[in-house]
Amino acid sequence: MSDTHAGEVLTTQDGKPLKVALAKALRREKLRALALIAPLLIFVLLTFVAPIVDMLFRSVENGIVEETLPKTVVALQEWDPTSGTVPDEAVFVALYDDMAVAVEEKTHTRLGSRLNYEASGISSLFRKTGRGIKRMDEAGPFKEQFIDLDKDWGTVETWQVLKRFSPRYTPGYFLNAFDAQQTANGIELKPEDERIYMYLFGRTLFLSVAITVSCLLLGYPIAYLLSALPLRSSNLLMILVLLPFWTSLLVRTSAWKVLLQQQGVINDFLVWTGIISDAGRLVMINNQTGTIIAMTHILLPFMILPLYSVMKTISPSYVRAAKSLGANDWTAFWRVYFPQTIPGIGAGAVLVFILSIGYYITPELVGGTSGIFISNRIAYHISSSLNWGLGAALGTLLLVAVLVLFVVYDKIVGIDNVKLG
Amino acid sequence: MSALPPYASPLQITWYYMFRVICGLIFFFLIFPILVILPLSFNAENFFTFTKEMLALDPAGYSFKHYQDFFTNPDWQQALTNSVLIAPVATILATGFGTLAAIGLSQSHVPYKSAIMAVLISPMIVPLIISAAGMYFFYSRIGLQGTYWGVVLAHAALGTPFVIITVTATLVGFDRSLVRASASLGANPVTTFFKVQMPLIIPGVVSGALFAFITSFDEVVVVLFLGSAGQKTLPWQMFTGLREQISPTILAVASLMVAISICLLTVLELLRRRSERLRGLSPG
Numbered sequence: 001m002s003d004t005h006a007g008e009v010l011t012t013q014d015g016k017p018l019k020v021a022l023a024k025a026l027r028r029e030k031l032r033a034l035a036l037i038a039p040l041l042i043f044v045l046l047t048f049v050a051p052i053v054d055m056l057f058r059s060v061e062n063g064i065v066e067e068t069l070p071k072t073v074v075a076l077q078e079w080d081p082t083s084g085t086v087p088d089e090a091v092f093v094a095l096y097d098d099m100a101v102a103v104e105e106k107t108h109t110r111l112g113s114r115l116n117y118e119a120s121g122i123s124s125l126f127r128k129t130g131r132g133i134k135r136m137d138e139a140g141p142f143k144e145q146f147i148d149l150d151k152d153w154g155t156v157e158t159w160q161v162l163k164r165f166s167p168r169y170t171p172g173y174f175l176n177a178f179d180a181q182q183t184a185n186g187i188e189l190k191p192e193d194e195r196i197y198m199y200l201f202g203r204t205l206f207l208s209v210a211i212t213v214s215c216l217l218l219g220y221p222i223a224y225l226l227s228a229l230p231l232r233s234s235n236l237l238m239i240l241v242l243l244p245f246w247t248s249l250l251v252r253t254s255a256w257k258v259l260l261q262q263q264g265v266i267n268d269f270l271v272w273t274g275i276i277s278d279a280g281r282l283v284m285i286n287n288q289t290g291t292i293i294a295m296t297h298i299l300l301p302f303m304i305l306p307l308y309s310v311m312k313t314i315s316p317s318y319v320r321a322a323k324s325l326g327a328n329d330w331t332a333f334w335r336v337y338f339p340q341t342i343p344g345i346g347a348g349a350v351l352v353f354i355l356s357i358g359y360y361i362t363p364e365l366v367g368g369t370s371g372i373f374i375s376n377r378i379a380y381h382i383s384s385s386l387n388w389g390l391g392a393a394l395g396t397l398l399l400v401a402v403l404v405l406f407v408v409y410d411k412i413v414g415i416d417n418v419k420l421g
Numbered sequence: 422m423s424a425l426p427p428y429a430s431p432l433q434i435t436w437y438y439m440f441r442v443i444c445g446l447i448f449f450f451l452i453f454p455i456l457v458i459l460p461l462s463f464n465a466e467n468f469f470t471f472t473k474e475m476l477a478l479d480p481a482g483y484s485f486k487h488y489q490d491f492f493t494n495p496d497w498q499q500a501l502t503n504s505v506l507i508a509p510v511a512t513i514l515a516t517g518f519g520t521l522a523a524i525g526l527s528q529s530h531v532p533y534k535s536a537i538m539a540v541l542i543s544p545m546i547v548p549l550i551i552s553a554a555g556m557y558f559f560y561s562r563i564g565l566q567g568t569y570w571g572v573v574l575a576h577a578a579l580g581t582p583f584v585i586i587t588v589t590a591t592l593v594g595f596d597r598s599l600v601r602a603s604a605s606l607g608a609n610p611v612t613t614f615f616k617v618q619m620p621l622i623i624p625g626v627v628s629g630a631l632f633a634f635i636t637s638f639d640e641v642v643v644v645l646f647l648g649s650a651g652q653k654t655l656p657w658q659m660f661t662g663l664r665e666q667i668s669p670t671i672l673a674v675a676s677l678m679v680a681i682s683i684c685l686l687t688v689l690e691l692l693r694r695r696s697e698r699l700r701g702l703s704p705g
Contacts, residue, residue, distance in 0.1 A: 026530060050559055246685055265469075378554060383646070402546065402548055403546075
């Protein structure tokens with residue numbers, strides 16, 4: 001086979017063209033890799049990604065009006081909400097039919113509380129109507145009877161809200177999350193004293209920045225010391241960083257609760273030394289100070305570890321060279337050493353920021369009312385106020401923020417290079 | 422940090438020692454909160470601070486009553502049982518799926534590798550409150566909300582990224598010609614996996630499993646939403662304890678959990694030394 005001619009196809013031993021055989025082997029290899037990954041991929045898609053997608057869907061879903069009042073929604077299509085008049089008898093007939101069914105199935109109160117998020121008072125209107133509907137004359141006319149039952153049925157605003165929220169999908173929850181609302185005149189910001197979510201997002205960002213900065217200030221010297229010490233002693237000191245990292249979050253939060261209380265260890269110590277008087281005990285918990293101190297402690301290892309892994313790779317000869325060229329200690333550090341640590345700072349800062357922006361447990365326990373984050377509000381809407389749509393919309397906004405940051409993190413570090421411990 | 426040169430100026434000497442003092446203070450900040458709960462957990466009174474007797478080292482100021490409470494109180498015992506039932510099962514699921522996937526991901530030709538990686542890592546990135554909210558909505562639709570398996574599946578999903586990351590890290594240093602050598606000597610892929618590949622990547626698998634275990638064992642947000650009273654775990658019990666009736670038993674539990682973390686940390690450190698020694702990177 002030494003005299004292969006140009007154009008002759010190379011073949012394997014069993015006569016197949018080499019190219020085809022290679023492609024086949026490659027395909028088999030790809031399939032094998034995918035077969036190994038598939039179980040986990042399916043598992044994560046089902047147990048984790050599907051719930052997240054479901055939450056995104058819930059933040060715009062609004063089938064409840066159409067499901068509870070199907071005939072009314074159809075009848076309302078004819079009505080012009082800008083006309084300034086209440087819909088005619090046909091709509092009220094549909095409303096009577098729908099309400100009779102809804103009261104039977106006890107779904108009218110759910111619809112009432114849903115619409116109450118958009119205009120207060122509707123919840124009681126639906127409850128009152130539910131109680132009164134059995135006494136109505138089945139022969140009609142229904143318009144007068146409904147308005148007699150509750151005069152809100154005679155106002156254009158009630159019908160405008162009903163019409164505005166009859167489509168299956170609504171931007172209403174998202175507008176709420178942005179402190180805005182849909183009114184007859186289009187989208188408007190809420191009155192100043194009701195704008196809480198933008199303020200809460202702002203506070204979450206501000207506190208996360210404060211926590212990231214304090215982690216950086218405390219983490220940088222430690223990472224530097226660890227990288228400069230000989231391996232034996234730095235391994236020992238590393239335990240002091242890793243032990244908090246491995247200790248349960250709740251253990252550390254309870255420790256801070258014990259330390260920071262007004263009758264706690266730090267205040268007792270300060271009173272004992274005479275720095276503060278017994279009456280002047282410091283308030284360090286259930287406010288922003290508590291959140292910042294406790295979360296800085298909890299997230300500090302996430303700053304130190306990436307900084308350390310970058311600093312360990314920086315050769316000390318650069319700083320020595322700078323000094324031999326006449327730089328003083330500060331210039332050598334600031335102009336030569338510090339710029340080389342910037343990738344580590346970026347990685348650590350983005351990581352700490354991502355983690356802190358979505359924190360729930362620690363702010364809930366030590367944050368009081370002024371130190372809570374947007375996540376605490378999400379939890380409140382899901383477990384207490386049961387406004388799931390708004391909770392989902394706020395969650396979606398938080399998720400978008402985190403994903404943007406994650407893309408930044410991926411650019412700086414790369415998800416393949418995430419290291420643990 | 423290199424020692425001070427003999428020609429250092431007074432300013433340099435001051436800074437040298439000041440820097441060490443600053444670092445010492447930061448280390449103190451890191452470790453003090455964890456150490457302070459250990460003596461406090463032996464408090465004879467129901468206080469969260471040192472009593473006069475404790476400071477005087479009077480034995481009467483110390484007692485095991487909070488530990489006793491933990492081991493006899495049915496609430497805490499139920500929580501401990503639940504934690505012990507949930508965490509290992511979630512760990513086994515996460516480690517099994519995660520190890521297989523990490524081996525798959527380390528092959529040389531994986532289509533859509535970065536997209537797959539992003540999906541698999543996402544449970545670690547998405548804030549827990551969002552995962553918890555999404556799972557609460559979704560799992561109540563399919564009837565898993567408030568069940569044992571709902572919590573286990575959720576915890577397993579949260580633990581898998583750690584397994585993938587640690588196992589992938591060990592596979593980077595894995596010499597693929599060993600697999601070929603084993604195959605050429607007649608071993609089938611299964612034998613090769615268990616006899617050649619597994620012993621070499623076991624440190625990564627074990628540390629990934631430890632991460633998955635601690636993720637489940639410490640997790641409170643998801644279980645708060647997904648679980649019902651029957652799935653109350655240790656962190657959940659601590660959380661309610663801290664928020665409502667703050668009882669010093671929490672400090673006894675916290676001290677026991679610190680002991681668990683120390684054990685985990687020791688195992689990890691030994692594993693790290695072993696793999697460094699195997700790769701000839703040991704500092705000696």
